[in-house]
Amino acid sequence: MIQLKNVNLSYSKHEPVLKNIDLNIPEGKTTVIMGESGSGKTSLLKLIIGLLKPDTGQIMIASKDITRAKGRTLAKIRHSMAMVFQNGALFDSLKVWENLGLPLREQQRASIRRIRKEAEKLLERLGLEGTSEMMPSELSGGMRMRVAIARALISKPRILLYDEPTSGLDPVMSDNICEIILDLEQRENVTSVLVTHQLMTALRVGTHFVMLHDGEIIFQDSAERLLESDDPHVQEFVRSGLEVEKRGSALRYLGERLAVPGALPSGLLSMT
Ligand SMILES: Nc1ncnc2c1ncn2[C@@H]1O[C@H](COP(=O)(O)OP(=O)(O)OP(=O)(O)O)[C@@H](O)[C@H]1O
Ligand SMILES: [Mg+2]
Structure with missing residues (x-):
């Protein structure tokens, strides 16, 4: 491979x-x-x-x-390919769902509606339901890493x-x-x-x-x-x-x- x-x-x-x-x-x-x-x-x-x-x-x-x-x-x-960076490398000034949406916006110019839907689906899958509107600083280290994994997964x-x-x-x-x-x-x-x-x-x-x-x-x-x-x-x-x-x-x-x-x-x- x-x-x-x-x-x-x-x-x-x-x-x-x-x-x-x-x-x-x-x-x-x-x-x-x-x-x-x-x-x-x-x-x-x-x-x-x-x-x-x-x-x-x-x-x-x-x-x-x-x-x-x-x-x-x-x-x-x-x-x-997608990479989950050391320490997650989330953008602190963006909400969780906006962080997840970055690859979709860059690669596919996806609509806000589609990004939010995809983001929420993935967050739920990784046990992070309810965090979509939160800022990365409000999350624990483990949650931040799962958000980083969700962001990597969003472009399949x-x-x-x-x-x-x-x-x-x-x-x-x-x-x-x-x-x-x-x-x-x-x-x-x-x-x-x-x-x-x-x-x-x-x-x-x-x-x-x-x-x-x-x-x-x-x-x-x-x-x-x-x-x-x-x-x-x-x-x-x-x-x-x-x-x-x-x-x-x-x-x-x-x-x-x-x-x-x-x-x-x-x-x-x-x-x-
Ligand atoms: N942008 C850079 N410019 C110059 N040297 C660098 C740069 N990035 C890494 N290095 C050097 O390259 C070597 C390997 O770095 P790398 O980050 O790949 O190591 P690592 O195995 O991931 O370390 P760690 O376990 O601490 O994350 C180190 O000596 C580092 O100082
Ligand atoms: Mg390293």
């Missing part, structure tokens, strides 16, 4: 940010891109959606090279790119976002590419796993291979991901116990 061949990218005259990237993203599945901060994950998504041009290499989207496409062909390829893309959709969210909300991503994959056969720092999010939604380190792909395979890999950077990612999960479960457990008066010894309570 998406193929990158020998892609290199640098911003101005700096060190290359992505080096010799060869990547195959299968159709109708969720490919997860992992890697530490600054390893080039967001840059990779921006290359795929055509917001950046590589210095060298090919980026094939359904057999068309987006790096060479122009005019209408380029617009058509772009409209088959075949390819969805998510940049850290669960970062900063609590475990329940992260789960909820993962379910939405899985539901889209299963019901609509959307091809997803998801960037995350979080091992659990990766394992929950991914079928194909890619790890970047210093702008290079150091791993590209299944979940089983990821967990067994002997690459030190992959091992470190898995180890610290499991630590975070263990700490999260412990805190959840403690929270449940604290809800029952007298359930914990007072010494432990004073530590919390």
Whole structure:
């Protein structure tokens, strides 16, 4: 579905940010891109959606090279994709439904009536009914991310790119976002590419796993291979991901116990 061949990218005259990237993203599945901060994950998504041009290499989207496409062909390829940006990137001065309407206005010059109808349908589907007239600042982090997903979905893309959709969210909300991503994959056969720092999010939604380190792909395979890999950077990612999960479960457990008066010894309570 998406193929990158020998892609290199640098911003101005700096060190290359992505080096010799060869990547195959299968159709109708969720490919997860992992890697530490600054390893080039967001840059990779921006290359795929055509917001950046590589210095060298090919980026094939359904057999068309987006790096060479122009005019209408380029617009058509772009409209088959949508990106959910890191932190949602909603326009704070626009109401929720107006945020959702932006892609429809840009791509199809849709009427206000149609935009509101489509927006409300999607908001309901993502558990956000009643938020259409609200401003983004009135929403929680999890709600903002769901609005950002709704905005990406409104133009019915075949390819969805998510940049850290669960970062900063609590475990329940992260789960909820993962379910939405899985539901889209299963019901609509959307091809997803998801960037995350979080091992659990990766394992929950991914079928194909890619790890970047210093702008290079150091791993590209299944979940089983990821967990067994002997690459030190992959091992470190898995180890610290499991630590975070263990700490999260412990805190959840403690929270449940604290809800029952007298359930914990007072010494432990004073530590919390
Ligand atoms: N517009 C830009 N101009 C110059 N350098 C940039 C620009 N955007 C990103 N970079 C640099 O490119 C490298 C990769 O950045 P990128 O945002 O792709 O990383 P990332 O893996 O998404 O990081 P994070 O996990 O923090 O979001 C970093 O060193 C960053 O400083
Ligand atoms: Mg990023």
